[in-house]
Amino acid sequence: MNFYGLKTCDTCRKAQKELRAAGREFTAIDVRADGVSADKLREWTQAIDWKKLLNTRSTTWRNLDAKDKDNIDATTAIRLMAANPTLIKRPVIEVDEDVLVGWTAEIKTKLGL
Numbered sequence: 001m002n003f004y005g006l007k008t009c010d011t012c013r014k015a016q017k018e019l020r021a022a023g024r025e026f027t028a029i030d031v032r033a034d035g036v037s038a039d040k041l042r043e044w045t046q047a048i049d050w051k052k053l054l055n056t057r058s059t060t061w062r063n064l065d066a067k068d069k070d071n072i073d074a075t076t077a078i079r080l081m082a083a084n085p086t087l088i089k090r091p092v093i094e095v096d097e098d099v100l101v102g103w104t105a106e107i108k109t110k111l112g113l
Contacts, residue, residue: 001026004036005091012091015103022113026093031085038082044092047099050074054081055089 003019003026005012019026029036044053054077055061061069068080081087093100093107100107 002029002094003027003091004029004031004088004093006030006032006086009090011103015091015093018108018113019111022111024111024113031088031090031092036082036085036088038078041078041081041088044099045074045078047097048101050077052101053077053089053092055087058086060084060086 001019001024003012003016005015005028007013007030016026016028041053054072064080064084068076072080089101091101091103093111095111098110100110
């Protein structure tokens with residue numbers, strides 16, 4: 001299992017703590033420090049809708065130029081997320097062939113927690 005998040009994200013820290021408590025092993029990847037390639041983002045957007053992956057609530061999103069936010073499509077979203085990893089909703093968890101986004105009761109159930 002690969003766990004993509006931020007070291008400073010409270011939700012990511014909580015999720016990692018719960019996964020460890022459940023005995024689940026994972027590789028933690030910090031999206032800011034390690035980055036996420038455009039190829040990986042394209043792979044994710046083939047598994048889930050790009051709109052679910054793009055964090056439009058972030059400070060980074062609010063600080064983008066209007067021209068970057070207007071008429072956004074999958075290609076633009078991938079370009080923006082690759083350049084600004086904090087635009088990726090977190091955590092992103094790759095388990096087998098699934099790509100899970102967020103830390104909700106539904107995600108926990110899918111992970112058997």
